[in-house]
Amino acid sequence: MTTETAGPPPRPTTARSWLRDHSELGVCVLLLALGVLVLTDTLTMDVDLTQRGPVGPRTVPAVVGAGLVLVALLLAVDVLRGGRGEAEGGEDIDLAEPADxxxxxxxxxxxxxxxxxxxxxxxxxxxxxxxxxxxxxxxxxxxxxxxxxxxxxxxxxxxxxxxxxxxxxxxxxxxxxx
Amino acid sequence: MDSLNSLVDGFGTALTPVNLLWAALGVLLGTAIGVLPGIGPAMAVALLLPVTYGLEPTGAFIMFAGIYYGAMFGGSTTSILLNTPGESAAVVAAIEGNPMAKAGRGAQALAAAAIGHFTGGMIGTILLVVLAPTVASLAVDIGAPDYFAIMVLAFIAVTSVLGSSRIRGLASLLIGLTVGLVGLDQMTGQQRLTFGSLQLADGIDVVIVAVGLFAIGEALWVAAHLRRSTGTPIPVGRPWLGRADVRRTWKSWLRGPVIGFPFGAIPAGGAEIPTFLSYVTEKRLSKHRDQFGKGAIEGVAGPESAASASAAGTLVSMLTLGLPTTAVAAVMLAAFQQYGIQPGPLLFEREPDLVWGLIASLFVGMVLLLALNLPLAPLWAKLLRIPRPYLYAGILFFAAVGAYAVGGEALDLVILLVIGVLGFGMRRYGLPVLPAVIGVILGPAAEQQLRRALQISDGSVTGLVDTPFSVTVYVIVLLILLWPPVKKVITRVRA
The missing domain is CATH 1.10.246 (Serum Albumin; Chain A, Domain 1)
Structure with a gap:
């Protein structure tokens, strides 16, 4: 995973606290893994079956898989530049408290x-x-x-x-x- | 005149005792669920999907429509009395409604909201009656490339307009599309992402995805951050309005639908934007501008009316084009698919009884809601005191019932939990849930239309843009995509 080796942290922090601050990179890893999974499934697909029309069963999964990989990388760039996903609020939600x-x-x-x-x-x-x-x-x-x-x-x-x-x-x- | 006759027939369907019962049950459940904190209309409809498995479609959809409108009604009660809006559409109601309640004018705020919902819903539904058949007849001729274009528009709009981060919206959409891919390819029967599992070959049921993301994901997310001290609702009496209040609000009630209805019909995130626009409009037009922020009744009346009208607008796109513009519409579309009914231009020809019965029941439901909500408001407010452990345990319980009822498989419960954990993670990291649901529901249909269009054009990509309709839609898509960079340039030039 390229995102983990993205240079030293800007502030003198331990590696662990850096990872905690950038836990969203885990989302990137998951998206990347999902993308690779979809692409692998697409490539190993046996399409000797009757393919009706010019677009077979592999095209859309290939696009979705490639999209997942791309989004994983873009999201990683966003997170490393300081972008953060906004945790969702709600009636009974107190975001000031740490997650239980x-x-x-x-x-x-x-x-x-x-x-x-x-x-x-x-x-x-x-x-x-x-x-x-x-x-x-x-x-x-x-x-x-x-x-x-x-x-x-x-x-x-x-x-x-x-x-x-x-x-x-x-x-x-x-x-x-x- | 044709639609008027059909509507009369529709009332014939809606006013049968059984369907009247479903409508009443729907608005009661909807209001109760809307009042309950933490449950929005989308989760309500998703949780109640299994209730309708044994019903015939007309009764089921009459009930769903009641739940949708009822949840909108109920949501504003929570906002006004507790100042903690559960759904984005009710945020505006809290801005003015809660100060009113604190100042002892809660009864007036509730009445302004309820009558606003009634007026907005009525006007919106009348517009639905007038417009829907026209839209449907215009859309009857559209073919595969046009459908594909509409779905692309839905995907782009739902990822770009909603939420603060496009990349996160896109990630959510792609997750949904991936889930939609699981199963047998509709055209060739090729297995995709099934990993040899026989149960996965049937695909992952949309109901399980919706319940997992909306109900389990939400319950787990709340559990992680449960507010230990819940706010106490402000006690309130029977809603009523004095003559001076009516004089201030009647124009706001009528202005709301003008803003709400068109926004509901386009994929722009449902009631969130129109309620806010309506609020700003009311503030600008009001003679009591100094009262805004401290409890101006117009600021409750206008936005609430806009919210209900936007729900009617949503139904126009959903019924005539099969295009869900909000989370509730997406779940209702899933319900249509359960019954093997494809909403779209042909729906009005193929299922006139169902569609017109549904539309007529909206009118019935609105009257029932007004009749129920004005006198029962103090009772509904008691629901706000439900102990939170019971509330969220109940959500998990009914989500489990729903997922199990789909096919009687314990494996479905495990899939449900996995999707729920996914929904939890999405909430934690700010990935919006709606794009994923839209991806699961529209993804397979979009793929089919794409392949059909390319089949007709013999593989040439020009086959996707050979109709004026599809070209228009792609231009709109481009405008949505280009808007942020253009806006950046404009602000830079000005600065």
Whole structure:
């Protein structure tokens, strides 16, 4: 990656703090990787199949892949010149506080657990765990109220979707008992 | 006269008890979600997509339209009472509305906003009735090169007009286009970016992308920066307006749509620019210019009316050209695709019941909104007190339900989470989300039109610019691209 070796930092800072200030270069790396991935996929494509028309299935991916590589480089130049992406604000967002990585990691974990558990446990139980876990991760500590709300929401959602709206959700062992 | 007859038929569709129920449900859900902090109309429509899987399309779209208008209505309540606008369209409402609420005139601010939305929405929808069939009949003859040109315009506009950095907008668009490439090539059946996975061969469902970027990405982003002390909403009574206020505001209500409607129809970022322009206009024309910034009622009435009219303008482009100009329209377009319906010039011929039922339901929805919002405002304001952990846990919960309902696959939930983490990163580093969504939705269609156009012209690139329509569109694209450097030169010459 050419962007990492872009000369010494202007101020006497450690390499680590320089990297933290320029963490947006990670976005460039990701864009570049994505571009290379798309280009590789395009080049290894087997296009002996019937190609209808002068433009085959490779043209657009090639353009998109090249575009990604180009944008990655341009963005790197922008970041090294001091350009910064503006973090998005919002009603409940306090950008003055440092990012709370622990909450995000917890939420991600809870969500992955839901993806794993929905098969064996069914929606009502897995959904309740998802809501409770998320609320807990977000700082709710009402141990009496939270599980009840979670269970109620999950059961009502299950019945509304499965029975009223005709969108099937897995009932799991709980619904087998009831 | 033709469109009037169709509209009457449309009312026949919209006023059946079932569809009336969907419209009422839509405006209620929309208002509630609009009032809830942290949920904008685009996330609302994305989260509620799965609710409609079991519905027939007419009922589903009537409900969506209700959600769209309702969320606009509700958003201004949050702005006025909490001074923290959740979406860019409601920023202006906070500038004048919140000082009014602080000065004890919250009821008047809410009433000015609600009636403004009603007037703007009504005028906008009437313009939609008049203009949409004309635009559609003009556009019936346009072919593949013209469609491709329109989509290029959408891509360029969405990356250039929105946000502060073009390069970041472009990066977002390219990410969206890449996601849109995954799956089988529509024309040859060639596998692209599937890595041999059978599930990826079907492509990544647009609903999952929309829910992931709008709902999961937003929830994770808020979770990382959750405000520990939430603001307390200003208590408010039933909205009403005195005669002096009406005298001050009626012109503002009527001026709003003139600015809002055309801006909604073009890909310029939806209601953000017109609400601001309307605010500036009202300030210039007002007799009470000294009150601006301290709670001038015109500054609430005009922009709110402009915002609703811009929503109607958005629907013109979406229904007649299949061109989404805002995030909500993009998600609604995805919903059309779910039903196998292609919005565009032929929609008015092929699905008259659906289109006119939808348009008629907009009128019904607006009346319902006014009837609901004026008396219920104090009740809606209570929603602002919902504990934030429950709010964002609920968003994650319903996002999961939606993604799972798409195909009943646990893998979809993992893809949803990955896209959500992507949305989190995009918010962190200032990549706008809308270009990515537009890229996913329009990318495959644009590729198809491009290849069709080149097929007709036998590979000659001139085939892309052989109609006056496409040439005009490319000139507009060029103007958008050239504007920043030209502006730089102008300011330098002046200085």
């Amino acid at each position: 990585g622990r909450t995000v990691a917890l939420l991600t974990g809870v969500f992955l657990a839901f993806a794993v558990l929905i098969g064996p446990l069914g929606f009502p139980i897995a959904g309740a765990l998802l809501f409770w876990g998320s609320a807990y991760a977000l700082g709710s500590r009402h141990h009496d109220r939270d599980p009840l709300i979670a269970a109620g929401l999950s059961l009502v959602t299950y019945f509304v979707f499965d029975n009223l709206l005709g969108v099937p959700l897995p009932g799991g062992p709980l619904m087998g008992v009831l």
